Amino acid sequence: MSTHHLIVELTEGWEHMQNGIAKLQRILEGEPEAQFSSEEYMILYTTIYNMCTQKPPHDYSQQLYDKYKDAFVEYIHIRVLPSLREKHDEFMLRELVKRWANHKMMVRWLSRFFHYLDRYFISRRSLPSLNDVGLTCFKDMVYNEVKGQVKDAVILMVDKEREGVQIDRALLNKVIDIFVEIGMGHMQCYENDFEEPLLVSSSGYYSQKASVWIVEDSCPDYMLKAEDCLKKEKDRVDHYLHSSSEIRLLEKVQHELLVVYTSQLLDKENSGCRVLLTHDKVEDLSRMYRLYHKISKGLDPVANMFKEHVKAEGMVLVQLADDAASSKAETGGGSQEHVFVRKVIELHDKYMGYVTGCFSNNTLFHKALKEAFEVFCNKVVAASSSAELLASYCDNILRKGSNEKLSDEVIEETLDKVVKLLAYISDKDLFGEFYRKKLSRRLLFDRSGSDDHERLIITKLKQQCGGQFTSKMEGMVNDLTLAKENHNHFQEYLSINPAASPGIDLTVTVLTTGYWPSYKSSDLNLPEEMVKCVEVFKEFYKTRTKHRKLTWIYSLGTCNISGKFEPKTIELMVSTFQAAVLLLFNTSDRLSYSEIQAQLNLSDDDVVRLLQSLSCAKYKILIKEPSNRTVTSSDYFSFNSKFTDRMRRIRVPLPPVDERKKVVEDVDKDRRYAIDASIVRIMKSRKTLSHQQLVTECVEQLSRMFKPDFKMIKKRIEDLITRDYLERDKENPNLFKYLA
Structure with missing residues (x-):
């Protein structure tokens, strides 16, 4: 027990510690030396303990703390720095890795050995820990001296690898770890002393490579090289650089x-x-997308080129259709226009495939495709609007009996594609009106191929344009079903009332006025x-209802x-x-134009059209005098009793009437009502609004169906003012007020 009271002097105790430190250094240097036994370890630990727990003035904690640091300083001066200074490049890196370990x-x-200092002396005085002191010595004396050479040596090896030379990746991994670990929990040393120079060097390296490749290589070859370089740089990060460097x-x-x-790459001539x-x-193209989508705004020029290319292809189709129509290269009543629509659908399929495949459904390319199609889908093609062409x-x-012999699946698929094209057309209301005209013809003259297909496209149009757009079309289809039921009731009525027989087979189709074109x-x-x-x-109809008035449309009979x-007999x-x-x-052999007109009570236009079809067309059932x-x-006209034909049943067509003007007029009228309703709706909720805001909101509300003309909106505002829906502000004429 008396040994506890013996004072261990600083010189004596430190001499003992120096022996232990010398042994440790011999072990580290690889000299023949046995490892520390537990007994040796305990003696060294106890020596420090005793020297730190003695009463003042024999408490040598501060002196030991200083000597701890001196031990490292001395070792670095004598052993570490000389060994590093005599080596260069990769050999110096290997030595550094060894010395750091x-x-x-x-x-x-x-x-x-000095653990007791850490536990009590250091913690009480808030001094750097023993571990930090040891690492700081290496940083200050070794790292700060060699970091420049190390950085250069590492970058040299990286550049060699970039040129295809095999290097020791494990060595580089260990060197990079030194840059990280020397920061003792912070990344400044790695970032400032290595990463920043590496980035500068990499920029220079790839700048030089790119300047050569852009001249020598085609765009695809250049992209292959770029993709390979990026892949290899990522691989470098995975194998030896710090993960924080990747981005x-x-x-x-x-x-x-x-x-x-x-610009140079995307615009390469060939x-x-x-x-x-x-x-x-x-x-x-997929590679181009992969490379540029990782770059901020990198896809913008690619998407713009995609848009311009699609637009140019679409304009070529427009021009081809115009040329074919003007030269009448293809006969057969508008078939060239159908070819145009078919080609536009094919174009859309193709480039939508690019958007979903090559460009990974990126919204930028969806937008580019939409903007491109909106340009040429709203052009007048062969004197017809695209809205009319789609309806046709x-x-x-x-x-x-259509020219298109298609299976049910193909028809459904094609209708789906047509409805998608409709999204690009600004005059959707014009399409709706043309479509309704043609739908009425198919339904009334029993020319529709399938009720299911009629209902299917109406459902698709409803999804695309809303219920209001298709409400009349749905009404038309339903009307036909009710008309068939009505006809069955009429047949029953005739069977019950034989006296009421009209004497000839009669089929009457009763329709609801609001649903059908006028x-x-x-x-x-x-x-x-x-x-x-x-x-x-x-x-008969009076027995069914007393609240409806029948208006007979003979022109459709x-x-x-x-x-x-x-x-x-034919x-x-x-x-x-x-x-x-x-x-x-039946009662006259020969009649003049005037007599026919008077007896039928028809306009000149109608009479000319009828007589033209019966005396001047393919089937000359009447003989016209003079015969031009x-x-x-x-x-004058007489019955052609000598007329014959190889068929026993023939259809005598009427000259076609161009209904386009009537449809456009109807749509214009509907647009006026729509603009009026929109203006009143907006003003009712806002009460007071400037001219500019009113026009902007009106355009926003209506643009789903058509693009309102600013002049028309202005005209409708003036009309609503005269009808006392709105008034101008007395002080500011650009301000409108709603009159309730």
Whole structure:
């Protein structure tokens, strides 16, 4: 027990410690020396303990703390620095790695021997820990001296690897760890002393490479090299650089290889972006997307080129359709326009495939595709609007006996594509009106190929444009179902009331006025046979309802009449108007233009059209005097008893009427109502609004169906002011107030 009271003097105790430190250094240097036994360890630990727990003035804690640091300083001066100074490049790196490992080992062992200092003396005085003191010695004396050489040596090895030389990656990994660990929990040493110079060096390296490649290589080859470089740089980070360097390093490489040369690369004459699009180089376009989507705003020029390319291709289709129409290269009533729509659908399929495939459904490319299609889908093509062409194309597909021999699946798929194209058309209301006109013809003349397909496209249009857009179309389809039921009831009525028989087969289609396009009704003087039919049906309809008024649209009626010609009897399928003309010749052999007009009570336009179809067209059922192809008011007509045809049943068509003008007028009228409603709706909620705001909000509300003309909006505002819906502010004429 008495040994506890013996004073251990500083000189004596430190001499003992120096022996232990010397042994540790011999072990670290690889000299033949046995490892520390637990007994040796305890003696060294106890020596420090005793020297620190003695009463003043024999408490040597501060002196030991200082000597702890001196031990490292001395060792570094004598052993470490000389060994590093005599080596260079990779050999110096290996020596540094070895010395750093040894130093950490020395810190670990000495920290154990001096542990009592850490526990009490250091913690009470808030001094740096023994571990920090040991590492700081290495940082101040070794790291600060060699960091420049180390950085240069590492970058040299990295550049060698970039040139294809195999290097010792494990060694570099250990050297990089020194830059990280020497920061003792902070990354400044790694970032300032190594990462920053590496980034500068990498920029220089790739700048030099890019300047050569951009001249020598095609766009696809250049992109392959760029992609390979980026992949290898990421691989470097994974194997020996610190993970925090990945973003900055790849950004530098991207900048030098891609950002700097974006224009030159994309615009390359024989291999740039547009050439890749023209030649369907899907793989190269996918690579272009992969490379540029990681760069901020990197895809903007690619998307812009994509848009311009698609727009140019679309304009070529417009020009081809115009040329074909003007030169009448293809006969067959508008088939060239259908070819145009088909090609636009194919174009959309192709480039939508690019958007979803090559460009990973990126919104930027969806927007580019939309903007490109909006340009040429709103052009006038072969004197028709795209809205009319789309409606006509749908009619061609849905019509019975159409030129398009398509399976149900293909029809459904095609209709879906047509509705997608409609999204690009600004005059959706114009399409709706043309479509409704053609739908009415298909339904009324039993020309629709399938009710299911009719309902399917209406459902798709409803999803695309809303319920208001398709409400009348749905009403038309439902009307036909009700009309068939009504016809069955009429047949029952006739079977119960034989006296009411009209004498001929009669089918009447009763429709709801609001759903159907407006048709010209006329005060046609019907032949007796037809008058009886009308009266019979009116009597029947009174038994069904007393609240509805029937308006007869004879222009939509058809008749099958027997023509008893000398060669043979032929059944003629004609319009109600044509039938009325022909039935006049049952009582007269020869009639003048004026007599026919007077007896039927028709306008000049209608009479000319009817007589033209019966005397000047393919089937000359009437003989015109004089026998030219123009009908005038001085002409005479007689029944052609010698007429014959190889068929026993023929359809006598009427000259087609251009309904385009009427449709456009109807749409214009509807637009005026829509603008009025929009203005009133906006003003009702806002009460007071400036002219500019009112116009902007009105355009915003209506642009889903059509693009309102600013002049028209202004005109409608003036009209609403005169009708006392709005008033101008007395002090500010650009301000409008709502009048409740």
